[in-house]
Amino acid sequence: MIMRVAQLGSGTPEIAVVAGVHGDEPCGVRAVERLLDERPTVERPIKLIVANEEALERRVRFVDEDLNRAFPGDPDAKTHEGRLAHRLIEELDGCLTFSMHSTQSHGEPFAIVNGVSETAKEIVPQLPVAAMVETSNFAEGRLFSAIDTVEVECGLQGSETAAQNADRLTRAFLTAVDALPGDTIRSDLPVYRLTDVIRKQDADTYEVFVDNFTEVDAGDPFAAADGDTQVADEPFYPILMSPNGYRDVFGYAAKKLDVLTAPPAAD
Ligand SMILES: [Zn+2]
Numbered sequence: 001m002i003m004r005v006a007q008l009g010s011g012t013p014e015i016a017v018v019a020g021v022h023g024d025e026p027c028g029v030r031a032v033e034r035l036l037d038e039r040p041t042v043e044r045p046i047k048l049i050v051a052n053e054e055a056l057e058r059r060v061r062f063v064d065e066d067l068n069r070a071f072p073g074d075p076d077a078k079t080h081e082g083r084l085a086h087r088l089i090e091e092l093d094g095c096l097t098f099s100m101h102s103t104q105s106h107g108e109p110f111a112i113v114n115g116v117s118e119t120a121k122e123i124v125p126q127l128p129v130a131a132m133v134e135t136s137n138f139a140e141g142r143l144f145s146a147i148d149t150v151e152v153e154c155g156l157q158g159s160e161t162a163a164q165n166a167d168r169l170t171r172a173f174l175t176a177v178d179a180l181p182g183d184t185i186r187s188d189l190p191v192y193r194l195t196d197v198i199r200k201q202d203a204d205t206y207e208v209f210v211d212n213f214t215e216v217d218a219g220d221p222f223a224a225a226d227g228d229t230q231v232a233d234e235p236f237y238p239i240l241m242s243p244n245g246y247r248d249v250f251g252y253a254a255k256k257l258d259v260l261t262a263p264p265a266a267d
Contacts, residue, residue, distance in 0.1 A: 003084060004053060005091055006036055009045035015177050016047040016095035017170055018088075021067050021143065023055025027154045027162035028100025031170045044179040047095055051088055054080060068101075069141035089146050097149040098173045100166050102157040105242035105251060106212045109165050112151040114144035116191060116257070123150055125260050126176040126184035128168055131213060133239055133254065134193045153240075186262040192237055192254040200250045201225050206243035208250060213237060215256075223250045 007013060017035070019028030032048050055062050064079035073085025096119065101112075110131040113120040124132045129152060139145045152169050155162030174180040192213075200206060203225035210222045215237055221229045222238065241251030 002053065003087060003091070004050040006032075006048045007045060008035065008039060008048065009042040009179075011045045012094075013045040013047040014095055015044055015174070015179055016049060016092050016097045017173070018049045018051055018092070018097055018099040018143070018149075019166075020050045020052050020056050021099055022061045022101060023052050023057075023063075024059055024061045025100075025102040025157055026056065027102045027157075027159075027166040028170075029056065030163040031100065031166040034167060035170070040180060042174075042179050043181065044177070046174065046179050047091065049088070049091060052081070052084060066141075068143055071141055071143055071146045088143070092143075092147045095147065096177065097143070097147050098170065099143055099149050099151045100154055100169065101151060102154050102159075102162045102166075103240060103242070104157055104245035105240050106153065107155050107159075107161065109155060109169060110153050110213075112144075112153065114139045114142070114149070117148075119148065120150065121260060123173065123176050125186045125189045125262060127152065127172045128165075128185075129189070132189050132191045132260070134191060134257065135252075136193075138194055138197070138252070188262055189260045191257045191260060192239060193257050194239060194252045194254050195236070196253040198223065198230075198238070198241065198250040198253055200248060201228070203228070206250070208238075208241050208243050210238050210241065212239055212241055212251075 019032045065081045067081040070081040070085040073082050075086050077083045109129045111124045111129045112133045115136045154166040175184050207224045216232045220232050223230045236253035239252045239254045
């Protein structure tokens with residue numbers, strides 16, 4: 001058991017849905033399993049993948065290393081995820097890919113893209129997300145450095161809401177790419193670019209004093225490690241910030257780039 005690969009519809013898929021890149025984020029797996037149970041009639045073939053089955057089984061983020069830092073991988077890699085990354089790229093070659101994650105930092109869904117491409121601008125405003133985050137400064141080793149991918153953060157890790165969001169997000173994506181029938185709703189979408197990593201020193205207790213996607217002013221305290229407070233040098237938007245979500249970083253600082261506005265609804 002390495003990776004589960006299935007397909008809806010016949011022909012060679014140019015669209016893929018990926019769940020379980022991280023084994024402790026089960027929300028997307030539920031969305032994929034539901035599609036496999038219901039087998040909706042699709043207008044384009046779709047590849048469905050549950051990526052890191054071994055980590056999912058063990059309920060850990062990864063077995064040897066973070067899969068979403070291991071791309072492009074290598075068939076002879078020493079790590080499970082190094083080999084898996086290579087296999088996953090072979091499976092996803094030529095597919096516009098939708099990959100689902102969840103976080104410990106933010107309950108509301110948002111999208112993560114590698115650059116504000118035409119594809120991102122077309123697809124992401126049709127998803128039920130509150131923001132689009134552009135992370136090309138930090139793309140190394142991530143799936144979207146190798147495959148054209150829209151990532152979504154579906155909500156809080158392990159929550160029922162994240163699983164329900166994963167389902168809604170997947171259906172919206174598949175509708176936006178004309179694989180499922182129907183219409184999507186376009187909404188105004190703020191776009192952010194990650195500019196810096198916010199590191200944390202080794203400590204026993206961590207605190208975060210700010211809300212993700214809410215601007216922090218220069219001079220404001222935003223986090224602390226063992227009571228040692230970090231203060232903003234300049235204004236920034238915190239993204240993926242949480243006290244204990246990552247081992248050595250609190251999260252990221254971002255700039256707000258733009259708001260993509262929805263065209264007025266046609267009557
Ligand atoms: Zn993840």
